[in-house]
Amino acid sequence: xxxxxxxxxxxxxxxxxxxxxxxxxxxxxxxxxxxxxxxxxxxxxxxxxxxxxxxxxxxxxxxxxxxxxxxxxxxxxxxxxxxxxxxxxxxxxxxxxxxxxxxxxxxxxxxxxxxxxxxxxxxxxxxxxxxxxxxxxxxxxxxxxxxxxxxxxxxxxxxxxxxxxxxxxxxxxxxxxxxxxxxxxxxxxxxxxxxxxxxxxxxxxxxxxxxxxxxxxxxxxxxxxxxxxxxxxxxxxxxxxxxxxxxxxxxxxxxxxxxxxxxxxxxxxxxxxxxxxxxxxxxxxxxxxxxxxxxxxxxx
Numbered sequence: 001x002x003x004x005x006x007x008x009x010x011x012x013x014x015x016x017x018x019x020x021x022x023x024x025x026x027x028x029x030x031x032x033x034x035x036x037x038x039x040x041x042x043x044x045x046x047x048x049x050x051x052x053x054x055x056x057x058x059x060x061x062x063x064x065x066x067x068x069x070x071x072x073x074x075x076x077x078x079x080x081x082x083x084x085x086x087x088x089x090x091x092x093x094x095x096x097x098x099x100x101x102x103x104x105x106x107x108x109x110x111x112x113x114x115x116x117x118x119x120x121x122x123x124x125x126x127x128x129x130x131x132x133x134x135x136x137x138x139x140x141x142x143x144x145x146x147x148x149x150x151x152x153x154x155x156x157x158x159x160x161x162x163x164x165x166x167x168x169x170x171x172x173x174x175x176x177x178x179x180x181x182x183x184x185x186x187x188x189x190x191x192x193x194x195x196x197x198x199x200x201x202x203x204x205x206x207x208x209x210x211x212x213x214x215x216x217x218x219x220x221x222x223x224x225x226x227x228x229x230x231x232x233x234x235x236x237x238x239x240x241x242x243x244x245x246x247x248x249x250x251x252x253x254x255x256x257x258x259x260x261x262x263x264x265x266x267x268x269x270x271x272x273x274x275x276x277x278x279x280x281x282x283x284x285x286x287x288x289x290x291x292x293x294x295x296x297x298x299x300x
Contacts (some may be wrong), residue, residue, distance in 0.1 A: 029086055030079045035172045038079065041072045042157055046119055050143055073108050080104040080166055087167045107164050118156055121193055125152050128194040132216050147181035148197030158187035191215075192243070199249075206238035208256060213243045218268070220250035226273060242278070 015021050022029045044051045045068055048061070056064065081104035087093045088100060095103045129142045129149050136142055142149050154177040158170040170187035178184045182201040185191075189205050192213040197203055199219040205211070209223045225237035236256035245260050247253070248268040253260060259275040260266060266276070267283030276282060 027082060027085045027089075030082045030168050030172060032172060032176075034075060034079055035169060036176055038072060038075050039154060039157070039173060039176060041068060041075070043153070044068060045072070045115070046122065046153065047143055050140075069112060073112065076108045076111070077101070077104045079169060080107050080161075083166050083168045092167065093165065107161075107166060110164070111160055114160060118160070121156055122153055124193045125149065125156075125195050128196040128214065128216075132196040133198055147183060148200040148203075151177050151181045151183035151185055151197060151200060151203075152191075152195055155185040155187065155189070155191065159189070159191075162187040189238075202250075208236040209238040210240040212241060212245070212262070215241055215243070216246045218247065218249040221247050222252045222254075224252065224254050226255040 040051070045065065048065070049056045081100050084093070084095055084100040084103055088095050126139055126142050126149060129146055130136045130139055136146075154173055158173040161173070162170040174185060174187050183197060183203045185203075185205045186207040186209070188207040189209040189211065191205075191209075191211045192215070194214045195211065196216045197218075198216065200217075202220040203217055204222045204224060206224050211223075223239050223241065225232075227237065239253045239255060239258040239260065241247070241253075241260045242262040242264075244263045245266070246264075247260075247266040250269045251266045251272070252270070253266070253272045255273050257275070258273060260272075261276055261278030261280060263278055264276050264280045264282070266272065267281070269284055270282050272282065
């Protein structure tokens with residue numbers, strides 16, 4: 001046991017030297033397990049009857065919904081308060097004279113007021129998934145089984161908390177669904193309505209990406225930054241994708257000044273670091289090595 005005691009002492013020394021302790025002498029940080037439970041509960045609220053075995057009908061729907069909302073409200077207040085306390089402790093924000101608990105309550109109330117509009121946005125995403133995939137047989141199939149739609153659902157929840165300047169929690173939400181689906185959408189990205197990710201594995205959408213309406217991405221697409229220098233963290237580093245664009249598998253589009261014009265089609269495996277005019281098709285030419293990107297105006 002003497003060797004174990006020495007190991008314990010050595011481990012404690014690293015706690016003092018390197019930190020990474022949650023959170024000795026202060027308020028704890030948000031819990032990953034609690035955030036996962038909150039996401040599960042929100043999923044049940046957004047898609048009632050799809051995620052649980054409990055039967056729903058018009059007689060019990062309001063009662064069950066009310067119970068879920070009140071439970072989730074309490075859980076959200078606690079986790080958001082921990083996040084705000086963390087940020088206030090580091091000097092990144094101030095909770096004001098009423099404190100972080102009151103601020104967390106306001107954020108929670110505003111979120112539930114926004115939830116009907118969020119469901120409307122997701123209904124448009126669901127329709128885009130159904131229209132865009134010939135293999136989709138029903139809306140129900142999209143809700144129950146499409147990883148892209150799961151990732152979009154969590155993104156729209158996380159994006160609300162990102163806009164509300166809640167630290168930690170939006171990234172925790174995004175990484176939880178990233179682990180399940182292989183789709184990495186930063187909660188700071190701006191994504192318009194009727195968004196469709198087909199298949200989805202390996203899709204990466206960076207923090208300052210802007211995506212318009214009716215955009216479709218396939219697996220392996222990267223909307224990334226040309227530079228990862230820390231000092232550029234507050235600049236727009238990721239591309240803008242305008243309305244009605246389709247981007248095929250494993251295309252890479254980089255840079256904060258790069259704009260993919262409305263109605264363009266980006267072929268698979270291309271690498272783009274410059275803007276593309278509206279109505280353009282970009283693809284790689286077959287039979288050449290190295291492959292060169294070909295650009296042509298689409299008709300109509």
